[in-house]
Structures are given as C-alpha cells and as structure tokens.
Amino acid sequence: MAARRPHQTTSSPAPTFAELGVPDALNRVLATSGVDRPFPIQAATLPDALAGRDVLGRGRTGSGKTYAFVLAVLTRLAASRTPRRAGRPRALILVPTRELATQIDSVMAPLAQALSLRTMTIFGGVAARPQIAGLRAGVDVLVACPGRLADHVGTGAAHLDAVEITVLDEADHMADLGFLPTVRRLLEQTPRGGQRLLFSATLDAGVDVLVRRFLTDPAVHSVDSGLSPVTAMAHHVLHVEPSDRFEVLVELTAAPGRTVVFTRTKRGAKTLARRLVAAGVTAVELHGNLAQGARTRNLQAFADGQVQTLVATDIAARGIHVDDVALVVHADPPVEHKAYLHRSGRTARAGAAGTVVTLMTDGQVPEVRELTRKAGITATTTRLRPGDALLRELAPGERTLVPRPVTPAADVRHDAPPANGGRGRRSGKPATAAASSTRSAPARGGVAAFSARARPSARRGGR
Known part of the structure; x- marks a missing residue:
C-alpha cells in the first residue's frame, strides 16, 4: 500500500524516552551509556512503532536510526512474552553488511540483557556451524545479512514463521548491493500480519517496491531531506x-x-x-x-x-x-x-x-x-x-x-569467503x-x- 505523506519533525521540545513509552529497565541502561534524550528520528518513530504500526523512517546517516528500531523491537518483544523456540527467531533485523550487523548487536546486547532477551548475528565469511548451534538454542532477536540467512533458511536451520517484528535497516544500501530479491524471499516467509519497520537514508525506486509490497498503511517519518548533509x-x-x-x-x-x-x-x-x-x-x-x-x-x-x-x-x-x-x-x-x-x-x-x-x-x-x-x-x-x-x-x-x-x-x-567458513x-x-x-x-x-x-x-x- 502506498505510504502516507511524510511527517516532518517539529521544533517542540523532545520528550524523554520514558515519556515515549520506553520501559524503565531500558531507560536505566540508556542512562549508563549517556543516552538521555531521543534524537528526532527516535522521537518521531517510537510512538508509532511501540503502538505496533508499520513504520517507514528516513534519516541521514548518523541520525540515530539504530536506537529508534532497537528500542521498539525489544520493548514489544518483552511485552508479548512469547517463549523462544529453537530455530525460530521472534524478531528479525536485516542489514546489508557484517560490520553493521555486529554494530547493531553491540548496541542492542546490553539492552536485551536487561529484559532477559537473547540476540545473535548471522553473516557470511565465518563458520556456519556456531550460527546453527545458536539458532537451535533459541533466539529472540536475529540480526542478519540476507545471503547467509537465506542459506540457513534453505537448510532448515532457521524458520521465519514466528517472526513478530521485521526491521530492514539501510534498505537503500541493500538495494544498491543487489540484495532485494533475497530480501523479498525472506520477507515472504515472515507472517503476513507481523509488524514491519523500514529505515533508510533515501527512498529510491527499489526501496519503494518493498514499502508497497510489505508495509501496511505505514506511518512515515522523515527527519530531513534524503540529500541533506550534516550541517556541522x-x-x-x-x-x-x-x-x-x-x-x-x-x-x-x-x-x-x-x-x-x-x-x-x-x-x-x-x-x-x-x-x-x-x-x-x-x-x-x-x-x-x-x-x-x-x-x-x-x-x-x-x-x-x-x-x-x-x-x-x-x-x-x-x-x-x-x-x-x-x-x-x-x-x-x-x-x-x-x-x-x-x-x-x-x-x-x-x-x-x-x-x-x-x-x-x-x-x-x-x-x-x-x-x-x-x-x-x-x-x-x-x-x-x-x-x-x-x-x-x-x-x-x-x-x-x-x-x-x-x-x-x-x-x-x-x-569469496573460503570453504572453511572464513x-x-x-x-x-x-x-x-x-x-x-x-x-x-x-x-x-x-x-x-x-x-x-x-x-x-x-x-x-x-x-
């Protein structure tokens, strides 16, 4: 379904994370990390994401998109209380590169631990066997690159039918790298009624295809122009x-x-x-x-x-x-x-x-x-x-x-990665x-x- 007209961030004082609905356990972890006030993309998207709506968020690099979706995913998973099951993650975050997957997981891990949630990463260039073992042990949030995750789905090590929330981060970059066919196949295996959050710096034609195919009446938030450079x-x-x-x-x-x-x-x-x-x-x-x-x-x-x-x-x-x-x-x-x-x-x-x-x-x-x-x-x-x-x-x-x-x-x-898995x-x-x-x-x-x-x-x- 076509996205609504973007809501531009207003100049009113930013609310606190607590006022946006982030639970105390996460606020305490944020405070120890020196994160005390939401950035515009976080203040704009968190209310809709925490309410269960599909969200399309656009913000330049460095605008704070990671906390915007990580806080929403963890809060909603903790509230749903669905038990972990072997090989069936409850939330999926798809990213274009290994470094980004690792970085998101490092940001998310202390927050997830505060809620007794388990996270893991999956990407190519490293051995597959530890990843398979981690999936079998059960995981709440899986941060994955499309290619290696598709391999695990193909072998039956991973199933996406229990995914409650799916996040696409740097969606335009995944389009640039040619990952969209794989991303579409993975999204088609997630439940049709699940929540989907898509974050991107730009909304090019390839990204728009994903929005129309997989997001339902999304709340659209744009904190700046797709070409806006950082003013500082x-x-x-x-x-x-x-x-x-x-x-x-x-x-x-x-x-x-x-x-x-x-x-x-x-x-x-x-x-x-x-x-x-x-x-x-x-x-x-x-x-x-x-x-x-x-x-x-x-x-x-x-x-x-x-x-x-x-x-x-x-x-x-x-x-x-x-x-x-x-x-x-x-x-x-x-x-x-x-x-x-x-x-x-x-x-x-x-x-x-x-x-x-x-x-x-x-x-x-x-x-x-x-x-x-x-x-x-x-x-x-x-x-x-x-x-x-x-x-x-x-x-x-x-x-x-x-x-x-x-x-x-x-x-x-x-x-390509060596046969010994990197x-x-x-x-x-x-x-x-x-x-x-x-x-x-x-x-x-x-x-x-x-x-x-x-x-x-x-x-x-x-x-």
Whole structure:
C-alpha cells in the first residue's frame, strides 16, 4: 500500500524516552551509556512503532536510526512474552553488511540483557556451524545479512514463521548491493500480519517496491531531506597535483585525532594503508578482501585508538559508527553523490562537528563539481601543495610519524569467503598493511592509481 505523506519533525521540545513509552529497565541502561534524550528520528518513530504500526523512517546517516528500531523491537518483544523456540527467531533485523550487523548487536546486547532477551548475528565469511548451534538454542532477536540467512533458511536451520517484528535497516544500501530479491524471499516467509519497520537514508525506486509490497498503511517519518548533509560538517576540495597527493594525505593523517580515508577499490585501500604505515602513520585497512577476523580486529583497533587512520572502501561508508572521527578524506572521489554523503557521514555524527576533504586533480574537476552539485553541498575549493597552511587548519595539531617495522598483512582473502567458513590464520593483531614505500608505491602518481572506475563488487551475505 502506498505510504502516507511524510511527517516532518517539529521544533517542540523532545520528550524523554520514558515519556515515549520506553520501559524503565531500558531507560536505566540508556542512562549508563549517556543516552538521555531521543534524537528526532527516535522521537518521531517510537510512538508509532511501540503502538505496533508499520513504520517507514528516513534519516541521514548518523541520525540515530539504530536506537529508534532497537528500542521498539525489544520493548514489544518483552511485552508479548512469547517463549523462544529453537530455530525460530521472534524478531528479525536485516542489514546489508557484517560490520553493521555486529554494530547493531553491540548496541542492542546490553539492552536485551536487561529484559532477559537473547540476540545473535548471522553473516557470511565465518563458520556456519556456531550460527546453527545458536539458532537451535533459541533466539529472540536475529540480526542478519540476507545471503547467509537465506542459506540457513534453505537448510532448515532457521524458520521465519514466528517472526513478530521485521526491521530492514539501510534498505537503500541493500538495494544498491543487489540484495532485494533475497530480501523479498525472506520477507515472504515472515507472517503476513507481523509488524514491519523500514529505515533508510533515501527512498529510491527499489526501496519503494518493498514499502508497497510489505508495509501496511505505514506511518512515515522523515527527519530531513534524503540529500541533506550534516550541517556541522565543513566540506573542502583540495586541488592537487597527482605527484603531491600522497604527501598531502600524510600531512592530514599524521595529525592527532581519528581519520577515515576512502578509496574506490580494495587494492587501493591495501596499497594506501601500506604506504601510510611505511611513512610513519598508524593505519589499518578495511575492505572486502580481508577475512572477517581481520576486519573485526582492524575496526576494533581504530575504535580503541590503537591506530588513528582507517583506510577503507565503501564497506565503511554505511552504518559504521566510531566516536570522534574528526576528518573524512576522499582520497578517491566516489562514483556517485549518495556514496559521498554516506562516506562523509562517518564524521559529524550525533551533533558533533567534522571536516570532509576531497582530493582532486586537474582531470577530476568536472567529475567532482558534478558530485558536489548532486550531493547538494557547498565545498570550499583550494589549490595547494604539501606544506600549505590550510592543511594544518583542516587537521590541526602536532604531526606524529612513527617508524614501524615491516609486518605482513593478516587474513587477506582474494575472492569469496573460503570453504572453511572464513577460518584462517589468526595473529590476534590488526591487519596493519606495512611494506616499504618503494615496493608499495602505486604507479603514475600516488593514490590516483588506486581506483578503477567500477564500484567495489558486492558479496553475498554482506561485504
């Protein structure tokens, strides 16, 4: 059924979680985490979700969608008191990537524990047997990537006929990755009368198909435009010579604070991470050619502050939240404006300020101009060389370069997850790409050679 006209959030004072209907047990956990007032997307959607309505929520990355659906799902499951059954989850949260699944579960776990509810994650790239055992033990909330869940449903390890609430998070990203046919097959196996919540940054044609097919008279809430950038975000385009790109990157990433650097390709992320480490920058890589263990360790090392720079493909552009990311650098301008907005949303989250820098060479001028126009942002463009004073304004503080020994990258895979379910060598250390700068230097002028024009390929069950 067609969605209703979106309700825009008003400027009236935000209610408390308790006033919205969140139970005391969850409010106490929220308070210990420093979460005391709802964000607009939470205040807008929780009353309808807690009342059992289907909900379509749109909000930019970093707007707080995770708590919006997690609190609704847990509150309603606790109220229904339906017992857990082997292989039959009571709630299903579908997400596009493994990292997002893990992050949602980490947010939800302490809240679920307060209500004696059990959660688990399912995604590809890791062994299936522990997942099957967890399903057999019974689970209340299952956070899953579509591909691996479809495998478990196909073998009979999972059944979706007891799902009371289904959530689709980052629905537009699942559409971009080609997961919609699998998502539709999974949704068709959930009870027709179950509650469904769909959250997305944009409502493109693929998402609209899901809304019309699976949501019944949904309450629609939009906290901003689908193209709205975060207002506390400063955008800069640095017009550089190809031979200066790497030195400029070193100056930006050697500054204090967390930085996320985006490349277009997996090989580009690996190469750049190695070169930065060789130059003395603490950096790790995150891309689809790393096995799940290495991906988890690298993201944790970045979140814990062991390293200050994460070099990533668009695998990190959606759903990955690390506190206090001060700077996002597009070493390679993304292919499309939506990717620009989602990449940039790794900074300036939850009302904080942040800076976004795009490196641009002469040959990329038309491409970057079109990109920023479609993204609806106004960027300050500056032509500069290494050592320019603007670099210290964009990334202030004392530069620190730490010589590091050469260490091999761990757990690198070169195509689909291995037959052993992603198990492999486990060093227990972040897969910090380190190599001599001579050996790893990309051809034809620094990072410009990182990227093909094609976007990173999607993988079944999350990249």
